[in-house]
Amino acid sequence: MQSKDEKLAMKAATITIRDVAKDSGFSSTTVSIVLNNAPLARYIPAVTKKRIEQSAKKLGYRPNLFARSLRSKRSHTVGVMVFDMTDPYCTLVLRGIENTLYQSSYLPILTDVHNERSRFERYLEMLLDRRVEALIVLANWLFVDIDVLADLEKSSIPTAMIGRDLRTDSVSSVMVDNELGAHAALEHLYSLGHRKIAFIRGPKTLADSAPRWKGIRSFAKSSGLEMDSRLIVDLPESRDPISSFEAGYKLTEDLLRQKRPFTALVAFDDMTAFGAIRALAKSGLRVPEHCSVIGFDDIAASSLYTPSLTTVRQPMEVMGTMAVSLIVDGINAVQEKREFSAVHRKVAPELAVRESTRSLF
Amino acid sequence: MQSKDEKLAMKAATITIRDVAKDSGFSSTTVSIVLNNAPLARYIPAVTKKRIEQSAKKLGYRPNLFARSLRSKRSHTVGVMVFDMTDPYCTLVLRGIENTLYQSSYLPILTDVHNERSRFERYLEMLLDRRVEALIVLANWLFVDIDVLADLEKSSIPTAMIGRDLRTDSVSSVMVDNELGAHAALEHLYSLGHRKIAFIRGPKTLADSAPRWKGIRSFAKSSGLEMDSRLIVDLPESRDPISSFEAGYKLTEDLLRQKRPFTALVAFDDMTAFGAIRALAKSGLRVPEHCSVIGFDDIAASSLYTPSLTTVRQPMEVMGTMAVSLIVDGINAVQEKREFSAVHRKVAPELAVRESTRSLF
DNA sequence: TCCCGAAGTTCGATTTAAATG
DNA sequence: GCATTTAAATCGAACTTCGGG
Numbered sequence: 001m002q003s004k005d006e007k008l009a010m011k012a013a014t015i016t017i018r019d020v021a022k023d024s025g026f027s028s029t030t031v032s033i034v035l036n037n038a039p040l041a042r043y044i045p046a047v048t049k050k051r052i053e054q055s056a057k058k059l060g061y062r063p064n065l066f067a068r069s070l071r072s073k074r075s076h077t078v079g080v081m082v083f084d085m086t087d088p089y090c091t092l093v094l095r096g097i098e099n100t101l102y103q104s105s106y107l108p109i110l111t112d113v114h115n116e117r118s119r120f121e122r123y124l125e126m127l128l129d130r131r132v133e134a135l136i137v138l139a140n141w142l143f144v145d146i147d148v149l150a151d152l153e154k155s156s157i158p159t160a161m162i163g164r165d166l167r168t169d170s171v172s173s174v175m176v177d178n179e180l181g182a183h184a185a186l187e188h189l190y191s192l193g194h195r196k197i198a199f200i201r202g203p204k205t206l207a208d209s210a211p212r213w214k215g216i217r218s219f220a221k222s223s224g225l226e227m228d229s230r231l232i233v234d235l236p237e238s239r240d241p242i243s244s245f246e247a248g249y250k251l252t253e254d255l256l257r258q259k260r261p262f263t264a265l266v267a268f269d270d271m272t273a274f275g276a277i278r279a280l281a282k283s284g285l286r287v288p289e290h291c292s293v294i295g296f297d298d299i300a301a302s303s304l305y306t307p308s309l310t311t312v313r314q315p316m317e318v319m320g321t322m323a324v325s326l327i328v329d330g331i332n333a334v335q336e337k338r339e340f341s342a343v344h345r346k347v348a349p350e351l352a353v354r355e356s357t358r359s360l361f
Numbered sequence: 362m363q364s365k366d367e368k369l370a371m372k373a374a375t376i377t378i379r380d381v382a383k384d385s386g387f388s389s390t391t392v393s394i395v396l397n398n399a400p401l402a403r404y405i406p407a408v409t410k411k412r413i414e415q416s417a418k419k420l421g422y423r424p425n426l427f428a429r430s431l432r433s434k435r436s437h438t439v440g441v442m443v444f445d446m447t448d449p450y451c452t453l454v455l456r457g458i459e460n461t462l463y464q465s466s467y468l469p470i471l472t473d474v475h476n477e478r479s480r481f482e483r484y485l486e487m488l489l490d491r492r493v494e495a496l497i498v499l500a501n502w503l504f505v506d507i508d509v510l511a512d513l514e515k516s517s518i519p520t521a522m523i524g525r526d527l528r529t530d531s532v533s534s535v536m537v538d539n540e541l542g543a544h545a546a547l548e549h550l551y552s553l554g555h556r557k558i559a560f561i562r563g564p565k566t567l568a569d570s571a572p573r574w575k576g577i578r579s580f581a582k583s584s585g586l587e588m589d590s591r592l593i594v595d596l597p598e599s600r601d602p603i604s605s606f607e608a609g610y611k612l613t614e615d616l617l618r619q620k621r622p623f624t625a626l627v628a629f630d631d632m633t634a635f636g637a638i639r640a641l642a643k644s645g646l647r648v649p650e651h652c653s654v655i656g657f658d659d660i661a662a663s664s665l666y667t668p669s670l671t672t673v674r675q676p677m678e679v680m681g682t683m684a685v686s687l688i689v690d691g692i693n694a695v696q697e698k699r700e701f702s703a704v705h706r707k708v709a710p711e712l713a714v715r716e717s718t719r720s721l722f
Numbered sequence: 723t724c725c726c727g728a729a730g731t732t733c734g735a736t737t738t739a740a741a742t743g
Numbered sequence: 744g745c746a747t748t749t750a751a752a753t754c755g756a757a758c759t760t761c762g763g764g
Contacts, residue, residue, distance in 0.1 A: 014734095016733095016734055016735085017734065017735060017736095018734080018735095026748075026749090027748065027749045027750080028734090028735080028736095028749090029736085029737080029748075029749055029750080029751095030747085030748060030749075031735095032735065032736060032737085033736090033737095033748095036735095036736080038736085038737085040737095040747095043745090043746055043747060043748090044746095044747070044748085045746090045747080048747085048748090062489075062490055063490075063734080063735065064431070064733085064734050064735070065490055065491055065492070065735095066427050066428075066430040066431040066436075066492070066733080066734075066735095067427075067431050067733070067734035067735040067736085067754085068734080068735055068736080069427040069735095069754095070425070070427040070428050070431055070733090070734085070735080070736095070753095070754050070755065070756095071734090071735060071736050071737085071753075071754050072735090072736075072754090073754085075427075077470075080471075085452060085455060085456045085459065086452055086453065086456055086661070088449075088452070088661060088662075090452075091446060091447055091449070091451075091452060092447065094446060094471075094473075095446045095447055095473060098446065098471065098472070098473045099473070102472075102480075105487075107470050107472070107487060107488075107491070108470070108471055109438075109468050109469070109470055109471075110441075110455075110459065110469055110470075110471040111459070111468070112455075112456060112459045112460070119463075126466075126468060127468075128423075129423055129424075129426055130426055130468070131426070131427070242661075245665055271665070274665045274666075274667070275665075277667050278665075278667045278669075281667050281668075300447070300449060300603075300662075301449075301661070301662035301665065301666075304606055304632070304635045304636075304639075304662065305635075305662075305666065305667075306635070306638050306639045306642050306666075306667070307642075308639075375755095377754095377755055377756085378755065378756060378757090379755080379756095387727075387728090388727065388728045388729080389728090389755090389756080389757095390727070390728060390729080390730095390757085390758085391726085391727060391728080393756065393757055393758085394727095394757090394758095397756095397757080399757085399758085401726095401758095403725095404724080404725050404726060404727090405725090405726070405727085406725090406726080409726085409727090424755080424756065425754085425755050425756070426756095427754080427755075427756095428733085428754070428755035428756045428757085429755080429756055429757080430733095430756095431732095431733045431734065431735095431754090431755085431756080432732075432733050432755090432756060432757050432758080433733090433756090433757080434733080
C-alpha cells in the first residue's frame, strides 16, 4: 500500500529513460542511443532524434549515474588525499587540482589524512570502494613511510603524488626542484653581499630536507662561501607544520644567544622564517635592516607579511595541474587498454624577491 | 572472443556476491543477509554466518557501491561548495567539515565555485546528478545573490550554508555573531584607553559588513565614545579576498595622509589588518607602539604575524562541525520520512588578544 | 508459528542480438 | 543487405515472496 504511493511519488520526482521512451513513443534502447550519441545513432533519422531530445528536455530527464556507472564501471571521480589540510601549502595546490579536474569533468573526493596511518588506510579503502578512477596524494609534510607507497601501488589505479620524488614506476610524482631552489636562495643572499649566514635546516626525516641542503652546499662550494657550523641548526621532527613556526622561533633565539654575528638567515620554509622574524623582533632586531631572512614555499601569507617575505616559490597551482594531467593520461590509457608507466616531474621553483632581504652594499 | 577473456579477467579482479555464494555453498540472498546483518540474519545459524564471512574475507569481497546505491538510492556522499578556495578562511572550516563527516562515514565532494555564477550552476548540477545526500555551502566572501539561494532551495536536499544568515526555512545556516564580535573588538580597544580610533568597514554589499558596523555603533553609543566620521573608510567591493589586503593598505595610507591622529584602528578583517599594518610600517609607525590594530576572523596567519594580531576569532572548525551535524540530522530525517525544517545557528566569536594592541595607560 | 534458505524481481541505463519493412 | 527500431540480457546488490521442515 505504502509502496504504491511511494512509487507514484518517485515517478513524479525522478524521470527515467523509460519515461522519456513512453513520452516520445520510442523504445528506451533508441532513447539511450540518441541521448548518448552512440555509434548506432548514425542510422537514426533526424526527426526521431529531435522528438526524443524534446521529450527528454521537456521532462527534465537526467540519467541516473549509479545505473550508468554500474554498467560502465566508471565513476568520473578522482580521490584526493591530503596529509594535512591545515598546512597552508595545500590551498593553492588544491585549487590547481580542482580547476584542472573541472575542465575534464571529473569530480574530486577530498580526504584529509591528518598524518595518521589509520586514517590513510580507511580513506584509501573508502575511495577504492567508490571506484575512484585515479588518486592524487598531496604528501606535504609527510615523513618517510614505505608502507603508504606499497598500499598505493597495489591499488592499481593511476596515482600521482605531489611533494615527494619517488623511484617507482607505478606511482607518478610531481616535485619542486628543492636543490635548485635552495641554491638560488643562497645565491641571492650572497649576491647581496651576505657572508655570515645562519641556516635552519629541515627535519632530517623529511624528504625535502636533504636536497635543499645539498643545494646550499653546492652553492657554498662553487662560490667559496665559508659556512660556520655553529650557525647551522636543525628543525626537530614533528607531525605538525605549524610547529615549524615555533621551532623557527626557538632555534633563532638559540642562534642569537650564541652571540656569533650573522647578517642573514636561510629558513627551511616560510613558516620557519616567520618564527625566525618573530624571534629577531623580540631581540630588537629588525628585518631586513639588521638581518635578512629568506624562506621557501611562498605560501599565501608570505606576501602579506610585514616585511613581505623573500622566498623560493613553489609553483603550487601548476603542480596541482600537472598531477591532474598525469592521472588523466593514466585514466585514458587504462580506458584504451594501453600500457602506461609512471612519470616523474620536477618543476623549477622561482625566486620571489621581496622586502625581507636587503643588500649590504 | 575478446569479451570472453575480459569476463574471465574481470572475474579474477572483481569479486561479486555470487562468487561468495558459490564459494560458501549458499545462495547470494543468504550472503547478502549475513554480510549486511539484515533483520533476517537473526534466523541464520552461527555456522552459516561464519562460513559466509570466511568466504567473503578469503576472496576479498567488497560490495559494489554502484549497485548498492542504485537500489538504495543512497550515495553516502555530501557536496561541499566553496565560493573561493584560496580564501584562508576556508581551510579550517573545511577541516571541521571533513572531520565530522568522517565520523559519520560520509565522503565530501569538494567544489570551488571561484565566485562565478556559471561554475556554481554547473557544479550544483553535477553534485545533484551524483545524488549527494546533502549540501554544505561555504559562502565566504559572497555578495548578495538571491538566485543562488533559489537554486539551492529547489534542490530539495538538506542544505547548510556557512557564513551567511538566511531567513529561509529550507536552507540552514551557521554564522558567527558579527555584531557581538565587532562590539567586543571595540570594547577591547576602549578598555585599553583608546579614544581616537579609525575604522575600515567592509564592502557595503558584503553581508557581514552591516552587522559588524552595528556592533561598533552599539558599543560606541553605550560607552559614549565619539566617532570621527573622517576616520571611517569603506573597503571597495571586490570578488577577491586578497584584495582586502591591498585595499586595507591603500585606505590606511589615505587615513594617514589626513593627519588626523588616531591611536588604534579597527579593520574589517584580518587581511585588511595586514594591509593596514604594512601601510603603518611604511610611514614609520610601529604596531602596537604607535598604533594598535585589531582584525576579525583569526585566520591561520594572524597568530604567525609579527606582531601577532589581536583579532576576533571565528570558531571556524566548530562552524564546519555544526554545519555537518545539521545536514546529518537532515539526512536522517529524510531517511525516516520525518519533517524537518532549517535551523539557523549563530555562534559566538572569541576575542584573541595578542601583540598588535596595547594599553595606553 | 518459527526457522532456514532459495528463486525471482527490482533499481536505471547500456548493449547485444535480432526483428521489422 | 540496408536502414530503423526494439526485446532481452547485463551490471551487482538487496528485498519480497515463497516453500519445506
